[in-house]
Amino acid sequence: MGNFHPTIRHHQDFNAERDAKKLYKACKGAGTDEKAIIEVLANRTSEQRQEVKQKYKSSYGKDLEQVLKSELSGNFEKLALALLDRPCEYDARELRGAMKGAGTNESLLIQILCTRANKQIKAIKESYKRLFDRDLESDVKSETSGYFQKILISLLQANRDEGLNINEDLAGQDAKKLYEAGESRWGTDESQFNVVLATRNYMQLRATFKAYEILHGKDILDVINSETSGDLNKAYSTIVKITRDCQGYFATKLHKAMKGAGTDEEMLIRILIDLQTIKEKYQEMYQKSLADAIKSDTSGDFCKLLLALLH
Secondary structure, three states: OOOOOEOOOOOOOOOHHHHHHHHHHHOOOOOOOHHHHHHHHHOOOHHHHHHHHHHHHHHHOOOHHHHHHHHOOHHHHHHHHHHHOOHHHHHHHHHHHHHOOOOOOHHHHHHHHOOOOHHHHHHHHHHHHHHHOOOHHHHHHHHOOHHHHHHHHHHHOOOOOOOOOOOHHHHHHHHHHHHHHOOOOOOOOHHHHHHHHHHOOHHHHHHHHHHHHHHHOOOHHHHHHHHOOHHHHHHHHHHHHHHHOHHHHHHHHHHHHHOOOOOOHHHHHHHHOOEOOHHHHHHHHHOOOHHHHHHHHOOHHHHHHHHHHHO
16 A cells, blocks of 8 residues: 555564574563563564564474463553564454454454555455465455445455556546435445445545545545445545545544543554554644553553554
8 A cells, every 4th residue: 555654673683593582581480571572572573573483483392472372461462462473464363353253343344454455455365264264255245235345345356556647537537426426316326436445546546536526515525424324434434534644544543542531452452563654643643642642541561562663
C-alpha cells in the first residue's frame, strides 16, 4: 500500500545465535529477565525475529513461543507472542479468532481486510491455509452475507491496482457511477461502490472523491453514511479513510483504544506491531506524544515493550 510503512528496524550487528542465547538465559532458572526479552524482541525486524526463533529451536530443542508462553503472562505475553509471528501469520490468527465459535467479530475483519495491500492479503491467505488448513475466502463467505460479504470477497482477490497513475476521465466516470448508484436513486446500488472501492489505486480513489465533491457538492463519507449502515458502512468508510490518510486512520484507532475508561490492549497490540510512522501523526492530531499516551494507559512490562517498539 502506497502510504503504509510497517515497522522496519535493522539491528546493525544482528546475530541470531547471540539473541537466542540471550533469550535462553532470560528464561532459565528462577525468575525471568523481562528486560532482556524486551531488548531482543523490540529491536529486531520481523525477519530477524524469525531467524532467532529458528536458531532457538535448533540450539535448545524447544519452541521459543512455548517457552515464552510458560514464562510470561497477560498483555506482555500476548504482545511478545505477536512479535514472534510474521505480520501475515498474526493477521491470519486474528481473522481465525474473529470467525471461530459463536458470533463473528466483523470489526476485526474490516480492520484487517480493508486496510491491507495486495501482497499482504495474498500472504495472509497463504498463512491462513498453512496454519489452519482452511480456506480464508470460504470462511469469510460462511460468516458474512449481502454486500458486506461482497466487498470483503472483492478485497480478498487482491486485485487492487497499486499504481500511482491518476486518470482524470476515469475519476469523473467513477464519481458519476457512485452518484447514480447512491444518492440519485431509491436504494443504493452497492455493486458500483464495490467495483470502485475494491479495485482502484489509492491516488485514483482520491481523485474520484474530489471529483464527486466538485460535481455533487458532498463529501463521499457523508454519502456513505446516509446510504449505508452497519458493517457495510464501516467497511466502505474504512477504505475511504485509509485512502485519504492511512496514518491518521491508525492514529485515531490508537487514540480510541486508550480513551475513556479501560484500554483496548488487543487493539494496541494489533496496530503497534505493524506501524511506525503513526507516531508523528498521533502527536500532530492529539498534541500528545504516543509514548506519553501509552505510559498513562498501560503499565509494567507490557508498557515497557510497547515503548521499546516505538523507539
